[in-house]
Amino acid sequence: MHVPTWIARKRDGEELSPAEIRALIRGYTSGEVPDYQMAAFAMAVYFKGMTAVETAALTRAMMDSGDCFTHRPGPRPVVDKHSTGGIGDKISLVLAPLVACAGCRVPMVSGRGLGITGGTLDKLESIPGFNVRMSMKEASAQLEEIGVVMMGQTERFCPADKKLYALRDVTGTVPSIPLITASIMSKKMAETLDRLVLDVKYGTGAFMRTRAEAERLASEMVAVGTEMGVEVHAVLHPMSEPTGRAVGNALEVIEAIECLDGGGPEDLRRITLVLAEKIAGVSMAELERLLDDGSARRKLDEIVAAQGGNPADLPRLAQIHRAEVVREVPAPTTGVVARVDAGMIGQAALQLGAGRAKASDGVDFAVGFDRLVKSGESVHAGQPLCRIHARTAVDFDMAEALFSRAVEISTH
Numbered sequence: 422m423h424v425p426t427w428i429a430r431k432r433d434g435e436e437l438s439p440a441e442i443r444a445l446i447r448g449y450t451s452g453e454v455p456d457y458q459m460a461a462f463a464m465a466v467y468f469k470g471m472t473a474v475e476t477a478a479l480t481r482a483m484m485d486s487g488d489c490f491t492h493r494p495g496p497r498p499v500v501d502k503h504s505t506g507g508i509g510d511k512i513s514l515v516l517a518p519l520v521a522c523a524g525c526r527v528p529m530v531s532g533r534g535l536g537i538t539g540g541t542l543d544k545l546e547s548i549p550g551f552n553v554r555m556s557m558k559e560a561s562a563q564l565e566e567i568g569v570v571m572m573g574q575t576e577r578f579c580p581a582d583k584k585l586y587a588l589r590d591v592t593g594t595v596p597s598i599p600l601i602t603a604s605i606m607s608k609k610m611a612e613t614l615d616r617l618v619l620d621v622k623y624g625t626g627a628f629m630r631t632r633a634e635a636e637r638l639a640s641e642m643v644a645v646g647t648e649m650g651v652e653v654h655a656v657l658h659p660m661s662e663p664t665g666r667a668v669g670n671a672l673e674v675i676e677a678i679e680c681l682d683g684g685g686p687e688d689l690r691r692i693t694l695v696l697a698e699k700i701a702g703v704s705m706a707e708l709e710r711l712l713d714d715g716s717a718r719r720k721l722d723e724i725v726a727a728q729g730g731n732p733a734d735l736p737r738l739a740q741i742h743r744a745e746v747v748r749e750v751p752a753p754t755t756g757v758v759a760r761v762d763a764g765m766i767g768q769a770a771l772q773l774g775a776g777r778a779k780a781s782d783g784v785d786f787a788v789g790f791d792r793l794v795k796s797g798e799s800v801h802a803g804q805p806l807c808r809i810h811a812r813t814a815v816d817f818d819m820a821e822a823l824f825s826r827a828v829e830i831s832t833h
C-alpha cells in the first residue's frame with residue numbers, strides 16, 4: 422500500500438482500481454492512513470472526479486467498513502427515503518410512519534443538521550426523551566415489531582463515512598458529486614434495502630444550486646444503488662423556498678404532525694405522497710387514506726413510545742419549547758409574494774440557533790419560523806408574512822432583517 426502514489430495518480434486524473442480504493446478506505450478506517458493523506462485524496466477527487474466504477478467501489482468500501490442491517494426474510498419490503506437536505510424539510514417525519522403503515526419496514530438512519538440545512542435527528546430530539554442512539558440489535562428488533570425505526574448512525578454503521586464526512590467538512594471537500602454519492606449511498610446500502618427513493622433538492626436552500634447539478638447527483642446515486650441490487654428512484658424537487666410553512670426543530674415536528682393528522686401545508690403533503698408512492702407498493706389513494714384516517718399519526722405515536730418518548734407530549738410541543746420572543750412580521754406592502762428565499766431563511770434560522778455552524782454545536786429546539794407565506798399568495802399591507810420565534814429581541818431583529826430580504830412582494 423503506497424498512499425502517496427494513489428493520491429498522485431488521482432491528482433493526475435487516473436483511475437484507481439476497486440482494490441486500491443478498498444485498501445485506502447480500510448487503512449483510513451483503522452487509522453493507518455492519516456487525515457492529511459485522506460484530505461489530499463479527497464481534494465484530488467474534488468478536482469478530478471471519479472469514474473462510475475471508482476464511485477461504486479468507494480461506496481462499497483465505506484459500506485463494508487462497519488455493520489450492515491440483516492433483516493428477517495418476509496413479505497414486508499424494506500424501504501427508505503433519503504433527502505439531500507433543504508430548509509423546512511420535515512418529510513421523513515411524515516413519510517416513515519406513513520410507509521410503515523402501508524406494510525413496509527423502514528430502517529431510517531438519518532443525520533443531524535449542519536449549516537443552513539436541518540437534520541431529522543435534531544427534529545426528533547425535540548420530542549422529550551426521544552432516543553435516536555440505538556444499537557443495530559435494538560433497531561432490528563423495533564423494525565420487526567412496529568415496522569419502523571428512526572435513528573442515528575452508530576459507531577459501527579459506516580464508520581469510514583463518519584470519519585471522512587467530518588474531514589471533508591473542514592477541508593472544503595463536501596461539494597463533490599462522487600464523494601456525496603458514496604457518502605449517502607454507503608449509508609443507505611448498509612440499511613440492506615429492497616427499494617429506496619432519493620429526494621434530490623436544488624436551489625438556494627440546497628447543496629446543489631442548479632437542476633443540472635442535481636440531475637448529475639441523482640443519476641450517479643441511482644447508478645450506484647442499481648449496481649448494488651436495490652430498486653432506486655430519484656425525484657428532483659426545487660428548494661428555492663422552504664418546504665411547508667415552518668423552519669426550526671420543534672416547529673417542524675408540529676407541522677409534520679399536522680400533516681399526519683390529514684392537514685398541514687399542501688406542498689409538504691404532496692411531496693411526501695409522491696416520494697412514498699415510489700417505495701410503498703400501494704396506490705396514492707391508499708397512502709392518502711392512511712394519512713387522513715389517522716393510521717400514520719398513530720404509527721408516529723408508536724415510534725415515539727418505542728424510542729423513549731411520550732406520545733402525549735406531541736400535542737404539547739409548542740408549550741414544551743416556547744421561545745421568549747414570538748412575534749409576527751407584517752407585510753410592508755400589498756401585492757403577491759414573488760419569492761421566499763430558502764437559503765436566506767435557513768441562514769436566519771441558523772443564526773437564531775435552530776441549526777449548527779459546526780458539527781460539535783448544539784441546537785435550540787424552540788426557535789425558528791412558522792406561518793410562513795408561500796410564493797403566489799396575495800397579501801395586504803400589515804398582514805403577517807411569518808412568525809419568528811427568538812430567544813431575545815436582538816435575535817428577533819436580526820432574523821426579521823434577514824427575512825425582509827428573503828421575501829419579495831410584487832405590487833403589479
Ligand code: URA
Pocket residue numbers: 505532586595600601602604605
Ligand atoms: N449528506 C451526507 O450524508 N453526505 C454528504 O456527503 C453530503 C450530504
